[in-house]
Amino acid sequence: NAGAPPPEETAGDYVSQIQAARTAKDEAFRSQPDQPVPADKMSQFLPLRYFPPDPEYVVPASLKPAEERVVVEMPTSTGKLRKQHRVGVLEFTLKGQPLTLGAFVEAGADVNRLFVPFSDMTSGTETYGAGRYLEPEPLGPGRFAVDFNLAYNPYCAYNPNWSCPLTPFENRLK
DSSP, X not given: OOOSOOTTSOHHHHHHHHHHHHHHHHHHHHHXXXXXXOGGGHHHHOSOOOOOOXXXXXEEEEEEEEEEEEEEEEEBTTSOEEEEEEEEEEEEEETTEEEEEEEEEETXXXXXXXXXXXXXXXXXXXXXXXXXXXXXXXXXXXXXXXXXXXXXXXXXXXXXXXXXXXXXXXGBOO
């Protein structure tokens, strides 16, 4: 995970890190068994397509904890339900606009490893229609780095045999 660039790092270093991580992901999808891209579709999907890395899309966020940690039955691409705990809301500002995204953890998972499905105006046109996923990097108690350069398609974007949680309405960004 490339994460937010430290202040001493240049934007060029950050962009190089993101590009290296993307190349490594393509290689992993090509070479490892049981990866989401079926062998007969590798030429269709690989290399994966991304927006150019942009350090402006890395922002700090505060996690406003949920008053109650409720279990959400999140629907998936295969019609199954997956249990997720809604742990709170990430609050952040991107390009001068205050935004929020609901943050979840898989039932029984570590609260510092947030799962944030989201969709935006690119969903269904430039990106996978059901949205993409983020796993914000912890920065300290209640603080996370939201890095949209690290947003990724769920595996069901490449293979309908995977069961992927769908983006909840609250996580649809403009």
